[in-house]
Amino acid sequence: MSFFLITLNASTVTTALPVIGRDLNAHAGLAWVLTGYSLVFALALLPAGAWADRIGARRAFVAGLTLFAATSAVCALATDLTILLAARAVQGVAAAVILPSGLSMLNATHPEPSERGKAIGRWSAAGAIALVIGSPLGGAITSAIGWQGTFWINIPPTLLALAVALGVPAAPRPQPVRRTSYRELVTAPAVVLSSATGFALNFATYGTIFVVTLFLQQDRGQSAWVSGLVFIPMTLLIIPANLLTGRLAARFGIRRTFLLGQFLMAAGLAGLLLGGPAWAFALWLLPLGIGGGLIAPTTTSLMLSGLPPTHSGFGAGLLNAIRQLGSAAAPVVLAPLGFRISMILSAIVIVAPALLGRKQCLPSSSPTADSTTRTPAATGSQS
Structure with missing residues (x-):
């Protein structure tokens, strides 16, 4: 519900921008209605996630929802x-606080890897649904x-999510085994691989949308319109792919699910x-939707x-901060390269993490709770 809300809020406002500019008699800085939200959201994600770890995910989640409704x-x-x-x-x-704390709550309530993967698939699908319906709903x-209705519509689902969150028992704080620095955390193999894949996914996806739109x-x-x-x-295929990812990862393993998603995206880019x-x-964009829909939840699970x-x-x-960075970098890097070179570079970027996954010994099967605790970062506690 919260991820649906965050994504919906960004897309519904887009279609209202011309009317906002006319009613407020302000056109020069109108783009900052979107850019200001997205920029602050991206910059605040990392500190907001660390803050949620310090005070507890549910407390941060409730605080973020309350602030989101008020704003x-x-x-x-x-x-x-x-x-x-x-x-x-x-x-x-507020959105930057909601997203990592919500995922942290999901992680705590689904300790079993296969169930966690399915839950993350549903979480990702909620965002994809909001992306699909956001623009037409905002226009209507x-x-x-x-x-003003594009902002009022945020309040009922926010209050509903808040009511549900208040009924979720706060997770007990795990007892620390040893102190772990953030440097140790970000250099853990799973963190390095998921970060690289998240950047590559958004770079290739948003870069392709940008370049193909200009080319057409x-x-x-x-x-x-066309x-x-x-x-x-x-975009529509992302939703069923998100929902299918958890089952595929549980049956065939993370490595094969990653490789399938990367192969599909690379095939689509080659076809373009x-x-x-x-x-x-x-x-030819269909394999990109399916492949991206498989990669995104698997990356989050990892x-x-x-x-x-x-x-x-x-x-x-x-x-999520690194994924935002990938989205922002794509137009800047690809704009001067032309259509063909952009497609080739995007394909290289999306398959590069496959080589990293091999080097980092990505598990061929879905990770278990025991294997998770054996990662270098997993023996630590909050810094």
Whole structure:
């Protein structure tokens, strides 16, 4: 519910931006309604995850939800752009607290690896659903009741999530075995691999969306409407792939699930080099949706399995911060390279973690609770 809410909040507001600019008579800084939220969210993820580890995941989760509801109301009541931008920045902090603390709670309530994998698959699918429905829902709400509705809609699900969270018993704090530095944590094999894969996944996915959109419109003369429709089938396939990942990892192992996702994404990127009409691009984007849908939950499971419970918030914050970095880096790196080189580079980036996984001795089967505690970081406690 919380991940659905965070993703929905970013996508519904996008479609309301023109109306916000008109009503508030502010067009120059309008992009910061989105950028301010996303930038603060990305920067705050890592410290927010560490803070959740210190005070307890449920306490941080409740605090984040409360702040998110309050800032949603302030955004809806804003009468000028300055107030709206300030509230959106604070809302980014709230979202950064909610995400790692929510994953930390999920990790604590699903200690068995296969069940954790399935739960993370459902968590990832919730975000994918929000991504699919966010823009049309935002447009419908804006047309019906105004742009303020895109912020008011956050409050009912936030309060519902808050009520559920208050009913979840606080997890007991694990007894420390020895103190572990954050340097030890980030150099653990599972953390290194999941971080590299998370960066590669977002770099390839968002880079492909950026480059293909420009190519279709600037080189093929397609309309913005057609170039947007090309990505819908890919996005829809992410949801069932997320839900299937836990079962695949439990049956065939993390390594094979990773390799399958990487192979599918690389195949799709290679197919895009063939060009063709818009429908051909939509067809070759399907393996990217399936492959990305397999990689994302597996990467999260690996990160949480490779750290002790006392640092799961830090791990969740680290992974999502690195994924945000991959999303931000892709347009900057790929913009000057052209379509073909961008597709080739994206394919190289997405398969590179496979070599790292081999070097880091990625388990061929789903990790067990015993194997998790044998990782270098897993013997530690909160620094």
